[in-house]
Structure formats: structure tokens, C-alpha cells
Amino acid sequence: MTDSVLCRRDGSTLVITMNRPEVRNAVDGSVASGVAAALDELDEDRSLRVGVLTGAAGTFSAGMDLKAFLAGERPEVPGRGLAGLTESQPRKPLIAAVEGHALAGGCELVLACDIVVAAQDASFGIPEVKRGLIAGSGGLLRLPARIPSGIAVEYALTGRTMPAVEAHRWGLVNRLVGSGEALSGALEIAAEIAANGPLAVRTTKQVIRESKSLPTASAWDRQRELLGVVLASADAREGAAAFVEKRQPHWLGE
Template structure:
């Protein structure tokens, strides 16, 4: 990885840090591709269970690096994958955003592509594209009305005005609020709580949570049984039962 996107590993948790504070962690094409490679590593490595995305220097991400785009014309959107490599194709494994400062424009959409959000009390969230005659095309215009009441989503999308962290938490956009400087650690703690669970069960649960939104009730019952059958018959399911009976931590193999 480059100096502008660096990756750490912590007991089953991958931490991806956008390290471009001189442009408020706005992404250019190269940084976006580095993030996509990191997420590919997350999904491919059985030792990694959960990912965390953070920003260096007190800002999560201010969206697209407009100066880099103006100078070279290179977009941070990756064909088939979207902004940062995740807005159009989420990773299979859980992903947590650790937000301090601004999550703005594409940065807000990057946050929406994560499964959970830990934010500082001073964080700010916004989709100001209409103020520049643009449309939030990396997911916010579609996903935000699914996540918050439509009138609230439309106010954010059509005025371009930001909201604070407490309001974002009230709306359900943020899981946990913590003091400034503690979001990264809190996100890693949340990731660790997920990583401690059976990886097969976590993966199928995430699939059901997202794919099930498009199913009828009858389809959801049928597909839940079908998709969970392999988990129930797995070595991990037997190990979970044994560990519970023996009052010890389970040792997962992902099989």
C-alpha cells in the first residue's frame, strides 16, 4: 500500500486509513484504487474478519479530490465498484466507518457504504453536490432515503446543508458517538466484538440483512432456511455449541 492509504492488522481486524490530510482525505484515482485493493485483501484473507475505514488528521473524507480531477481528469470512481472501490460493491465482510470531522460528498457516500458507523461528537455529515450543480451519484441519492425518513433525506440532498453527529445518531446513521480522538479505537473495539463470532454465521447474516430487503416474507423464510443450512451443518456450529457447554471461547476455523 502507498503512504496515502495504509493498512494495519489487529487480531482479525483490518484498519484502512486514508492518509491525505492536506486535502481533507479527499480521494484521487490512485488512492481510490489503493482502497479497493485493501478491501479485496479483507475479503480474500480468512484471518481477517472485519474492516475499519478511518481518516488521518481529524477528517474522515471530503469526497473527490477536485484539484486532482481538474488537473488530470482522473476520477476516483472505479468502474463496477464506485467511489473508493466500495460504494457500488460492498465487501462481503463487515465494514465500519470511524468518522471524525467531515464525511462530505463522496466521503459521506463512502460512510453509507459501510455497515456501521462510529463517530465523534464533533463529526459533520453532508451531501453538498447540488450546491455545485451536481448529483450525489455514488449512492447517497438512492441510499439515504432508505436509511432515514424521506423528507429528511430530501432536505439533506436538495439543500446540500450538513448535519451534526448527534442528529445523525438520532436518525440512525451512526451507531456510536464518542469523544474526539477516540473513534478509531471505538471502531476497532466494535470490530473486535464482531470478529469474535463465527465467521460463516457473520457472513450469511450480513447477506440476509441486505438481500432480504428485496424479498417477500415467504421468500425471506425460504431463503433464510436455505442460506443458513450450510452454517448449521458446519464445524463452526459444532464448535460453538461445544465451547458454550465447556464455558470457553470458541476456536473458529471458518468451516
């Protein structure tokens, strides 16, 4: 991990903070490698259940560091995309906690997360066209899937910024909170998720992700395959036993 990305644990949640406040947490190579390493830790550590991605000093991220780009640097991880996230999401749930701006690549990082908590005065946008670029780290692929297509097209072509209140109305933001409260709101949701069976949570995310790219019949077949693994797991037996015995379950994650 580098100073450009800070990690801390909050129970079974890993909080990943992009830490370049002097450039509004713009993503350069050090941020990309740091976030990628943190996501690897999230997936590999059995004691971790959920990740939260946020930015330091009251802003999420202004996107790709254009000065680094002009110097020939690409803030991507081969095969994994921008910040090691946009083309290869972690198996475990990832929540975006957004304060201030989430623009360009910053917005694309948000779109790669499973759940979004945002301060009421936050804003989102893919303004790449204003710089002669395109939102090529998932913005043009994911935004029309998250909000009405016509609205997504308008924002993509104009490069206009979307206030968090509007983003919440269109369904891009799951939960609106007061200014400065995005991280605490994200941690509340993370705690709810972490209380559930870890194998079931990972598989639920897997089914949702994979089904988007499969024909309906194939999606049902894949779900049956994954469901069989869950039904045969120790966690499934533990969950049923805990319900019958009126106690809290003790998950093994398998």
C-alpha cells in the same frame, strides 16, 4: 497499496486509512485503488474478520477530489464504484470511524459501511447540488434508507451539513464518542464482532444485505438456503459444543 491509503492490523481487524490530509482525504484514483486493494485483502485473508475505514489527521473525507475530476480523473473502480466500495461492499463487516467531515463522496463511503462510529464534533452531508452535481455514489439511494425519508430529502436538496449528534439521533451513527476517539470506538465494536463465528458473521451480513432487494417470500427462501449452510458447518457444531462444555469456541470459519 499506495501512500494514499495506509493499512495496519489490529488483531483480526484491518484498519484502512485514507491518507491525503493536505486535501482532507479527498478521493482520487490512488485512494480508490488503494481502498479497493485493502477491501480485497480483507475478504481474501482468512485471519481477518472485520475492517475499519477511517481518514488521517482528524477528518474522514471531503469526497471526490474536484481538481482530479476537472483533470479528467474518476476516483472509481469499474463495477465497484467510488473507492471500490460504494457499489460492491466486502463480504466481511466494515465499520466507519469518522472524525471531522464526511462530506459528499466521503459521506457516501460512510453510507456503504455496516456500522458508523463518529466523534461528537464530526459532520456529514451530501452537498453535491451546491456544485451542480448529484450524490451519485449511493447517497441518494442509501441515505433515505438509513434515516427518515423526509429528513434525507431535505439534506439532499439543500446540501446542508448534518452534525454528528443529529446523525446519531436519526440513526445514521451507531455510536457517538469524544473527539479523537472514533477509531478506538470502532475497534471496540470490531473486537466484539471478531469474537463471533466468522461464517455466521459473514452470512448474517449477507442475509441483511440481500433481503433489502428481495420480496418477502423470496427473502425467506434465500435465508433458509444460507441457514442450511451455516447449520451444517463445523463452526455451528463448535459453537454448540463450546456452550455445553462452558469454554470459549475455537472457530474455523467454515
